[in-house]
Amino acid sequence: MKPERLLSLDAFRGFTIAGMIMVNNPGSWEYVYPQLRHADWHGWTFTDFVFPFFLWIVGVTMTFSFAVRISKGDSNRKLILNVVRRSAIIFALGLFLTGFPFGFLWDHQFSFSTIRIPGVLQRIAVCYLISSIIYIYTSRRGQIISIALLFLSYWLMMFYIPIPEFGAGLFEKGKNFAAYIDSLFLSGHMWRATKTWDPEGLISTIPAIATTLLGAITGDYIRKSEHSKIEKSAWMFVAGAIMLLIGAALDMWMPINKSLWTVSYSIFIGGWALCLFGIFYFLIDAKGIKTWSQPFVVYGMNAIFVYVLSGVVAKSIGLWKFNVRLSDGTFSTISLKSIIMQNIFDPLFSPINSSLAFAVFFIAVMYLVVWILYKKKIFIKV
Template identity: 35%
Template sequence: MVAKQRIQSVDLLRGITIVAMILVNNPGDWSHIYTPLSHAEWHGLTPTDLIFPFFLFIVGISIYYAYKNKQPNTTTYKKIAVRSLKLIGLGLFLKAFIPTVPFIQDWESIRFMGVLQRIGIVFFISAIMYLNFNWKALSGVVVVILLGYWLWLGFVPLPSGTMPTFDRAPNNWANYIDFQVLGTHMWQPDYDPEGLLGTVSSIATCLLGVLVGKVLDNPIDRKAFILFSIGIILLASGCLFSIWFPINKALWSSSFVLVTAGYGTIILSLIYYIVDVKQWHFGGVFKMVGMNAITIYFLSEFIAKSFYLIPIGEDSNIHNWLYSSVFAHETLSNKFSSLCYAMVVVLFYLGLGFYLYRKKVFIKV
């Protein structure tokens, strides 16, 4: 967003979201995690499941402000495409990189999809739609995506003739498509949490962010209350929809889109009221992280992966050595020790965000 157009609450929520993403992605021991810091096994929702949709929701708000005065021409499309390709390229690099010669994984073991890849694809499609459709048309697109996704995954027979299911199984349409297209380049043999069909439905998450951005930009009274009310409606709609289409992050189900966008709008409305209306400033360091969100997220993933892959001795690596040497103690529970490791990682990136902000270094991807 252009500096004079910045909404403080959006920057703050973006920073909090990135910090939360770093927290849940960097436990000391993946076998010992507090339940709120792990994803639901399949159907259901935990606080961790809110993080990625919150970021895509904020991407939508940012699209509104970044392109509201842009024309749908070749120059604008080129800038959108370049940014999308950068995000996808960074994501593929993270999946392919190894910190030892030849520095690239075997082709068969490279995972094609991921967080940055999904952000890049969703950003590209959502930005193009925003430039060419008005808010009524965008609302219609969201409805079509949510209903069409439910009908496809729930009622269209698979090529074998069997009826689909929402369970984690071969006869789930999302799993079937991913396996047919991605093959061995998936997170797990039977599903990918950033798979192809889920990427389509996640466009609705981003477009809901675009629509909320329009409300934020509208000179109306009691804006925080209106945003809060919209959030309640989205949340209630998602809970109702979950009767027929369960809340599921791995599938990025239609009910998941509505529920997470509802929570995101509610939290944004509260932060907007506190920071932008009442001018009660807090959490400045999170805002600093949010100003370099993609850069800090990329570095956190790159360093974490390197720590797991750089060996120390015959049967250890940097991550395990640090955790066992510094954080794991008999007097502490395994889950608490694991959380302490994650918190130290978070403090490091908060410090990095603070440093970059003070030096006025803002790296745009």
């Protein structure tokens, strides 16, 4: 029997992707409210929630997707081949976003010799691939053991493997085991802002896989449990609260840190995901209160597409430049984004609210695109 579609999951996915787009596109990076930028290092803000939420959602979603394919008679081999294909496409889209526009549109910094290899979509691809293999070939007990082993291996590496100059057990920026491994294997291909380590690097992907598996366990609970929908909402909230407490407690030994994706961070964020999704599930699927969620559902039905589109548009308007005549008669070359800011938002708001207004405007423009697709029942999947 085909599993029931979770409207709350579409809405939560849309909420998350809209959040990702919003925090990635302020009008000016100089003027951003604290909750709309990442924590400088240890700690967390709203911005540090959105990416792990999406990975967690990937885990929930794949349980329903696999159930549909299995109901159609797909073998494990066919499931894995489909996972490999999708992972390769998502990884390639990530590289495309990183490299775009490949030296055109006044992009004078691009080079294949220094292209960033890690990234958001790349991490999604890797986590989806590995967590899918674990999910397909193990029971729930095996998945829980896998999560424990992923956390334990990360914990042992970060605390007990010494690195040159700094030793073992450090969690300082650029002076930890994860940064050392990034510098060994990704040198010259990391995020330009950090240079010597990458927030989507190799070692931090290990607990990120566990985040995805936490979502898969949640998805299986929703699909298979005989509890009522209200009871499921309650249990998700209780489990989430327990994980929040565990994550906060572990912060005393291993700091909550998004860039390192520490064990404490993974558990803490997993708790938040359970609690927040529990609310979505209670309101939308258990109580049938759906109207408020429609914009998020529209976003969620074309999530990867709108994320890639937003990245392409954001880069394009930042690099597309024009010669503009200034009040003193001279000319200056400025980007399309700057023209929009200076002529629409800056005259109306303070600098920080102007920056926020642009982000909201950008989300609205992206929403218009996916709303048209939604109305035409066009859902672009990979």
